[in-house]
Amino acid sequence: MIYLDYNATTPTDKRVVEAMIPFYTEQFGNPSSLYTAGQEAKRAVDQARKKVADLIHASEKEIIFTSGGTESDNLVLRGVARAQKKKGNHIIISSIEHHAVLNTAKALENEGYSVTYLLVNENGQVDPQDLKRAIRPETILVSIMHANNESGVMEPIRELAVIAHERGVLFHTDAVQTVGKLPIDVADLGVDFLSASAHKFYGPKGIGFLYAKKGVRFTPQVVGGSHEGGKRAGTENVPAIVGLGVAVEIAATEQKEEMIRGRKLRDDFEEALLSAIPEVRIVSRGVERLYNTSLVLVKYVEGESMLLYLDFEGIAVSTGSACSSSSLEPSHVLLSCGYPEEAAHGSIRFSLGKFTTSYHLKKVLIVFPPIVEKLRKMSPLRDVYSYPPQAD
């Protein structure tokens, strides 16, 4: 298989799995237990917490382990909403957030909170001026993702966080697509909360974390025992936490090289793709994007068909976001950027990772053009839609 869907999930690094196994079988103690085996497990959890904190330049007490990115997003939105209810009931997010943020905001709307969905420009970026205008006295939280999972577009988090803080509003960023891929410094970004998920960077599924800046208040959403400093209850997933710690260490040492190698692979691929297939656009090509992501729009052709034809050739890619691919809706990210619905149905996301080689991409460049041609021949669509302008 040529796997080009690293934004959906990644294989767990073998070094990560090896580090995890003893915590299933030998050092299986419960970190809440006072005896040696329990305290050893606790120490392993503490060490992983230190590694995670170091990666994003936070302190250990600011790291809360969760079951993944979705839970982290839910925790911060719901948690701040509950804790700051007295201060206000208004939340601001962007319209291109992952469903984990988007649907949590919608759930809060159902509970009586008020939500502003900031539009993005044709390049998929939030305009800081829009945020400025959207903040009200009763605004309690702004949540804007660090990089978009479909297009890879980076949002101007630093600027946005400053604007929120000028008005005394807490700022969260969903960094599920950037943690492990890019160096991150929470102080430099200036955020109060940051979500991440291990399986997006060669760590295990089922574990993630929330960075919550010292002193910020939010109401825990899973309560019980006094785990995670009382902020998230449940017996710690020790093996996965240990695995996350190792994944973080590996990212810290290998990230820099991968940023260069990956970007070159991706850029070369995009260039070749544009000349191999007519009437194709790479979304937001002209703006700052995650180095591993290419969101490709292919006119007149529907995404799932392309995806499955590629699958027949042993190539794994996605259309829209992985989470919504079992639904029938077009990508809300593309619609938000001003693309017509038929275009939003015709996207293919190539997301590269550390096992991607130029050979893999050459294979794609060989098999993809005939697939597009075949599907276009089948298509009744001709020139019924056009794309919004874009700086390429």
Added chain:
Amino acid sequence: MIYLDYNATTPTDKRVVEAMIPFYTEQFGNPSSLYTAGQEAKRAVDQARKKVADLIHASEKEIIFTSGGTESDNLVLRGVARAQKKKGNHIIISSIEHHAVLNTAKALENEGYSVTYLLVNENGQVDPQDLKRAIRPETILVSIMHANNESGVMEPIRELAVIAHERGVLFHTDAVQTVGKLPIDVADLGVDFLSASAHKFYGPKGIGFLYAKKGVRFTPQVVGGSHEGGKRAGTENVPAIVGLGVAVEIAATEQKEEMIRGRKLRDDFEEALLSAIPEVRIVSRGVERLYNTSLVLVKYVEGESMLLYLDFEGIAVSTGSACSSSSLEPSHVLLSCGYPEEAAHGSIRFSLGKFTTSYHLKKVLIVFPPIVEKLRKMSPLRDVYSYPPQAD
């Protein structure tokens, strides 16, 4: 190490770990992905769901995977509270519930819900008549645990569920301590919801499930993508789900034998312990208890001290519940049974598992009496308290 704290957590069965590993490294696809690797992962998740459903005689659509017992408990309490808000705001739980239920109920009280905490008799059991009296027109949920994690006492779930249903009230049981240890049939128990956690029966940490009977309404607490039939969002923890499936299979085949072997070990141990140490009580010895659990009260001596002296001898046990052992409060379970606080501070829980041998317990019977003697010599307490009566 002689591990006698299986109610806190268990080692993951080697067969479980072996089944999990390929889903980290090779079959790492995201079950939401449409290509072959994703659909294979989806199939693995579906197969595990079938195994879990079979174990408790439910149907697959009634099983929702969560990150563990605590999340399952939170999901049902919070989810029913939100969904049934129009019907009423009253919830009934017992006073000996695990903190995952107890503290969720308290969180709901803070949000304006009203909670009745049913007392238990001196044997730790809820009286069905008490439940009958406690139900009000605005009652929306009753949550009583199947077996208590500290004492092992079994609650009369069948009877209690009938009473709740007679008044049209939903019934949840926290079966974290019984699933995998005892055969369970949700239809026979008559419950609408049931929580379980894999790491309590040789499955991996970080995965559990909620059984929610077809047709019952509750509001999801973690939203995002449309995973788990829209009832719990977040990329599926595929390796852990596969591991849970294997753990369930193993439990189904090995449980019966273990129930006989374990009970004999435990009963012999209790008898020997009672004759080896004076002024010791085994809590709720006379009533139906989980076959693997012995909650021992030792007069004049504090639990943590006994625990640590046993740890020096390589024996791992707990005092109170594992989750609260880092807090200073005496066991709320013992207090609820009518034991004085000094007694509630002096408990040691031995919980046996499938790797426990009679040799292990013989060792305990050799080292434990001198530990008690040493600590009693240090103690200023003499006859300042006595235990409530109990049928032995």
Added chain:
Amino acid sequence: MYSEKVCEHFRNPRNVGNIENADGVGKVGNPTCGDVMVMYLKIDDDVITDAKFETFGCAAAIATSSMSTELIIGKTVDEALRITNKTVAEALDGLPPIKMHCSVLAEDAIKAAIDDYRSKVKSPMAKATK
């Protein structure tokens, strides 16, 4: 997710393309919904002698288009009208529940093409050219 038959029809769709001077053309669906199907029919004496399709859509949409053309070729228009979305889905060994709407599209496309044919037959212009 998809049956082998769906995959087979998706990979090797029958009767792709259009028919010049078709006797009936039916266009259904909407690009904004992600599915557009155009059905072209050649009809002689109320018997469908040829059928071709053009489809923008998912694998289910393409497979149902392909299967529909196979099912109706050789049938009279009345027989073809009795083909329901269930018939098409069953002929494909079933469709995933969330994809069932695609088979409705196929049924609709057949109906639309036959309607078109009938309206032409009834109109004087059509008669004149016959």
Added chain:
Amino acid sequence: MYSEKVCEHFRNPRNVGNIENADGVGKVGNPTCGDVMVMYLKIDDDVITDAKFETFGCAAAIATSSMSTELIIGKTVDEALRITNKTVAEALDGLPPIKMHCSVLAEDAIKAAIDDYRSKVKSPMAKATK
């Protein structure tokens, strides 16, 4: 969780037991809180010549009891009164934050025992027997 020194004093507590006809006895804590400490002092000319303890409590309670007796033996009562919970905790290479209250208990036990000693010395009965 605990320092090696705490473990060592917990495993091998010094000066366990009581002193018959102690010059000062201090009992602090409460069984309902899970901690009871009784400190027995032998005092000659305001110098603590012997100290023993009985403790019901956790490892931290037992270790701080043991350490306290070591710290005060040989000290004058005034010197002993200057021993704070911090002194005891530091002598044990620290205690986990949630266990710091145990070291307060030790400080309190010393104070209570000395108070008892002083009240006896001041009372006529005590003087008479001297």
